[in-house]
Amino acid sequence: MSTDPLDLIGTLIGKARAAGADAVDAAYSARTAHGVQIRNGKTEDLERSETCDLSLRVFLGRQSASVSATSLDPARFDALVEQALAMARVLPEDPYAGLSPQAEQGFVDAAGLDLLDTAQPDTAALMDRARAAEDAALAVSGVTNSSGGSASFGLADIVLMTSAGFSGRYARSSHSVSVSVLAGQGTGMQRDYDYDATVHLSDLADAGTIGRSAGEKAVARLNPGRPRTGSMHVVFDPRVSSSLLGHLAGAVNGSAIARGTSFLKEKMGQRIMPRGVDILDNPTRVRGLSARPFDGEGVRCSELAIVQDGMLINWALDSRSARQLGLAGNGRASRGGSPSLGSLYARPGAPTPAALMADIQDGIYVTELMGSAINGLTGDYSRGAAGFMIRGGILAEPVAELTIAGNLNDMFARMVLADDLVFRHGINAPTIRIDDMMIAGS
Numbered sequence: 266m267s268t269d270p271l272d273l274i275g276t277l278i279g280k281a282r283a284a285g286a287d288a289v290d291a292a293y294s295a296r297t298a299h300g301v302q303i304r305n306g307k308t309e310d311l312e313r314s315e316t317c318d319l320s321l322r323v324f325l326g327r328q329s330a331s332v333s334a335t336s337l338d339p340a341r342f343d344a345l346v347e348q349a350l351a352m353a354r355v356l357p358e359d360p361y362a363g364l365s366p367q368a369e370q371g372f373v374d375a376a377g378l379d380l381l382d383t384a385q386p387d388t389a390a391l392m393d394r395a396r397a398a399e400d401a402a403l404a405v406s407g408v409t410n411s412s413g414g415s416a417s418f419g420l421a422d423i424v425l426m427t428s429a430g431f432s433g434r435y436a437r438s439s440h441s442v443s444v445s446v447l448a449g450q451g452t453g454m455q456r457d458y459d460y461d462a463t464v465h466l467s468d469l470a471d472a473g474t475i476g477r478s479a480g481e482k483a484v485a486r487l488n489p490g491r492p493r494t495g496s497m498h499v500v501f502d503p504r505v506s507s508s509l510l511g512h513l514a515g516a517v518n519g520s521a522i523a524r525g526t527s528f529l530k531e532k533m534g535q536r537i538m539p540r541g542v543d544i545l546d547n548p549t550r551v552r553g554l555s556a557r558p559f560d561g562e563g564v565r566c567s568e569l570a571i572v573q574d575g576m577l578i579n580w581a582l583d584s585r586s587a588r589q590l591g592l593a594g595n596g597r598a599s600r601g602g603s604p605s606l607g608s609l610y611a612r613p614g615a616p617t618p619a620a621l622m623a624d625i626q627d628g629i630y631v632t633e634l635m636g637s638a639i640n641g642l643t644g645d646y647s648r649g650a651a652g653f654m655i656r657g658g659i660l661a662e663p664v665a666e667l668t669i670a671g672n673l674n675d676m677f678a679r680m681v682l683a684d685d686l687v688f689r690h691g692i693n694a695p696t697i698r699i700d701d702m703m704i705a706g707s
Contacts, residue, residue: 270295271434273337274426281323281346282428286353288324288364290427292561292600293317293337300417301388303395309413311388320601323349327358331601365584367594368431368563375435375558379551382438384466391416394472398444401476405446407484412445412456414476423557425600431563439554440466444476448483455489455663457482461689464552482632485653489665492654492706498628499669499702500621500655503685505634506694510609512639512646512673513544514692517571517579519586520603521641528644528674529577536575538677543612544572546581546597555607555691561600569595571606581606610693614682618696619659621683628655629664629704644673668705676702 267273274291281289295317302310322331323346330352332345375381386394399414419439426432443460459479461470501509521527529537538544548557548566559565562584571579580590583598599605622628635649651665676699683696 270337270422270424271426271432273339274424275432276339277321277342277345278426278428280342281321281349284346284350285325286323286346286350286428287326288428289322290364290425290562291319291321293319293424295422296419297421298417298419299388299391300415301391301395302413302415303392303399304413305411306396306399308392321345321349323353324363325350325353327360327362328353328356329359329362330356361585361588363584363588364427364429365562365564365594365598367584367596368427368429369433369559369565370430371432373431373433373559373563373565375437375556377551378435378549378553378556378558380435380437380464380556382440382465382467385420385438386416386418386440386466391418394442395444397472398442398476398479399446401473402444402446402480405477405480405484407448407487408446408480409450409454410447412447412458414444414472415442416472417441425559425561425563427563431559433559433563435558438464440464440469442469442472442475444479446479446483448480449487453488455483455486457486462554464554464556468552486651486663486665489651489663490654490707491666492629492664492704494706495704496701497704498622498625498655498698498700499704500618500625500628500630501697501699502630502632502652503687503694503696505631506697507690507692508634509676509680509697510544510611510692510694513571513677514581514606514609515641516644516673517577517581517606518604519580519582519590519597522580523586523589526642528640528642532577533580535577537577537674538572538575538680540575541614542572542575542680542682543570544609545570545612546606546609548608550608550688553608553688560596561598562594564594564596564598566596569597571609580604607691610688611682611686611695611697613684613686613695616681616683618683618685621681621696621698622655623658625655625658629653629667629669630655630660631669639673646671646673646676664706666706670703670705671699
């Protein structure tokens with residue numbers, strides 16, 4: 266028997282069909298991760314893991330069930346099929362269950378996405394990278410201790426097949442470097458970090474640059490004050506502005522819309538952001554951290570506009586939520602979960618970050634968000650924060666122990682985007698300004 270995962274998945278699906286399943290899909294992923302951590306020049310952690318996940322989903326009419334395993338062992342296929350069918354027979358019918366009618370026919374791979382790097386660093390190379398990041402951070406004047414420098418490398422092999430004729434496979438590599446350090450002494454210590462993660466090693470930021478950035482960020486946070494309580498203009502640094510898009514992703518999730526648990530459930534076709542603002546999901550961005558050629562149901566991925574010129578024009582839909590809403594799916598299915606917008610980004614605006622805050626006489630520049638009190642039904646927003654005062658249009662003294670509050674409906678409507686979009690994460694946004702937010706400080 267072939268040991269190729271694609272052939273084995275095909276065998277598993279054939280067994281399920283032969284045993285009586287009306288429709289079947291199966292997914293397999295094999296992941297290898299290799300990481301190191303250096304702290305104060307010494308090796309603190311060295312880890313290597315290899316994991317396999319197999320999931321089988323069967324349909325008996327509108328009844329369905331899923332089972333999983335941790336290996337692709339043909340000797341267990343009959344038992345997996347029997348277990349899945351037995352579960353499906355006793356579960357209630359789901360009128361919205363079924364394979365996606367939009368899944369591709371034939372084989373799909375990741376050609377053109379450039380998701381696999383041939384460079385595979387060994388332990389020594391990872392340790393050198395982690396050490397370089399920590400050394401650069403510790404060399405910054407004012408840095409007094411380290412929480413560690415880390416480097417990692419990973420590989421993933423993804424296979425999906427359905428009984429309706431779809432099969433797909435792709436591999437993805439990942440490289441990362443990070444460091445976290447402390448500045449100051451005693452109870453006055455402040456911690457900060459920096460990191461980078463890419464698909465290809467050649468795109469990864471220099472470890473020394475990451476280290477210096479982390480050290481400088483930590484030192485800049487020393488001796489923070491607390492702002493006054495009241496209404497202020499707030500500017501979100503790019504490393505936290507992406508969280509606003511994350512809240513949007515949750516609110517346009519087709520499952521939440523179908524359940525009626527989203528504050529945007531009645532806003533389709535309405536303007537929810539200023540004119541000129543575009544928010545898109547693009548899982549096909551070349552070398553994208555969250556790029557993929559097909560979704561969890563075998564639908565070929567493509568770019569999808571969620572907000573266009575400020576108007577909400579699409580939900581994130583898998584086949585089940587699409588059926589509930591009487592719509593067509595749009596290739597946002599995740600495996601075993603609700604729809605996903607993992608490659609969301611905001612098109613940059615026109616002003617530079619400096620111009621964006623030039624007229625703010627007294628405001629907050631946020632570099633860190635903590636905790637979360639987000640009400641998905643109403644849009645009420647409250648989060649702990651730290652960052653810097655904006656005085657006379659420029660960054661001033663650090664601030665901490667403050668809370669930012671508002672409502673996401675109002676926040677989205679007042680967003681102004683800068684021109685500094687950089688793709689560094691799965692979800693990406695430039696610097697974002699939101700006026701008249703409530704600040705709880707001193």
